[in-house]
Amino acid sequence: MTAFSLEPAQLAWCAELRTLAAERLHPLADKGEPGHVNRALVAELGSLGLLGRQFTSGALDLCLMRESLAYACTEAETALALQGLGAHPVHAYGTEAQRARWLPRVTAGTAIAAFALSEPGAGSDAAALELRAEVDDSRGGRSSDTSQSGQSSDAPALTAAPDGPARWRLTGEKCWISNAPEADFYTVFARTTPGAGARGVTAFLVPADRPGLTGRGLDMLSPHPIGALDFDAVPVTADDVLGEVDRGFRVAMGTLNLFRPSVGAFAVGMAQAALDATLAHTAGRDAFGGKLRDLQAVSHQVAEMALRTEAARLMVHAAASAYDADAPDVPRRSAMAKLLATETAQYVVDTAVQLHGARALQRGHLLEHLYREVRAPRIYEGASEVQRGIIAKELYARQEAR
Incomplete structure (x- = not known):
């Protein structure tokens, strides 16, 4: 059932989240180092119970969290989302041992998760990935990772290399991975199967201290951590x-179908913050014998910003x-939501900068920050062009099925 309006309890929770983001999370975000994981911020998200809520509630709840946090603290929103993105495959597809070992630490904010799909030559075309998982029969037999079962989930030490022989060796590179390295x-x-396209890919849970796994940070426009990973027979x-x-x-697409609408929620939160800042600025700024809002060209732009933001939210x-609701058209709806919301946020933030003038370009201004943040969501988790392809494919498939 489509949620055309929120319940009073949901609205109150969103307001509470915005307050928490402004008063408790934003100060921690300000103390973080751009381009690096802010573990204090992640730990605070854990102590507030927000990280664990990603695994115990639905997609709408996740969207409300992401929009509310993004409105007041984009760094907190991103930290929360990256924990969810990296650990959701463990929650949804992992074994009992995998879940018991990692999920308590993820929800507490003491272990950092990452989703490693993209590669230098396989970004939006995820089925073209080339990181190789080569069978290792050098010692024969099936090994077991004893650290998966013999160590408590809150132990500080991470998993070491398996005691027995590895079944596979991972060789290749991942790139543009959030939270890496x-x-x-x-x-x-x-x-795992060469030449098989999407049908020959396997998802692995790889602890960071496995031998042969190294990484490096990348200097990106957005301030959150992004890096590359090198796999040398891991x-x-x-x-x-x-x-x-x-x-x-299937693991990758199942995760992305959940998180793509919430990327849209992140974008809506930024758009709403830009819109509210613009309303305050144009209502108070003197210009041409009146206020900026008195100029029809300005007021119509503000109305357009509000219209698009609300449409994206819906x-x-x-x-x-x-x-x-486990509807059959989730891929199409998820793609539409991410596409419309991220493109809308780009428009709204850009228009807000234009209406604020040069002050919005100063380092430290809210809109300067949003202007840098808003660009990346149109690319990651499937670029806008990919979303259009998904939408068209789903539409034609439905038409042919009639």
């Missing part, structure tokens, strides 16, 4: 598989509600 574990997608076993062998693309809520 500082995450404690990675959900890694690797090719050992993994059957105990590290998430889901089924050669069915990892589509995000509709897509999230469809996911929660």
Whole structure:
């Protein structure tokens, strides 16, 4: 059922989240170092119970969290979302041992998760990934990772290399991975069957201290941590598989179908913050014998900003509600929500900068910050062009099925 309006309890919770973001999370975000994981901020998200809520509630709840946090503190929103993105495959597809070891630490904010799908030559075309998972029969037999079962979930030490022989060796590179190279574990997608496209990909849970795994940070426009990972014959076993062998693309798409609407919610939160800042600025700024808002050209632009923001919010809520209802058209709705919301946020923030003038370009201004933040969501988790392709494919498939 489409959520055209929120319940009073939901609205109150959103207001509470915005207050928490402004008063408790934003000060921690300001103390963080751009381009690096802010562990204090993640730990605070854990103490507030927000990280764990990603795994116990639905897609609409996730969207409300992301929009509310983004409105007051984009760094907190991103930290929360990256924990969810990296750990959702463990929650949804992991074994009992995998979940018991990692999810308590993720929800507490003491272990950092990352989702490692993109590669230098396989970004939006995820089925073209080339990270190789090569069978290692050098010592024969099936090994077991004893650290998966013999160590408590809150132990500070991370998993070491398996005691027995690795079933696979991961070789290749991942790039543009959020939280890399500082995450404690990675959900890694690797090719187990050459030439099989999307059907030959397997998802692995790879602790960061596995031998042969190294990484480096990348200097990006957005302030949150993004890096590249190098895999030099990194050992993994059957105990590290998430889901089924050669069915990892389903793990990736299942995760993205959940998180794509919430990327739209992140965008809506930024758009709303830009809109509210513009309302305050144009209502108070003297210009041409009156206030900026008295100029029809300005007031019409503000109206357009509000119209597009609300339309994007409704589509995000509709897509999230469809996911929660297990509707058959989730891929199309998720793609539509992400596409409309991220493109809308780009327009709204850009227009806000224009109406504020030069002051919005000063370092430290809210809109200067949003202007840098708003660009990336149109690319990650499927670029806008990819979303249009998904929408068209789903429409034609439905038409042919009639």
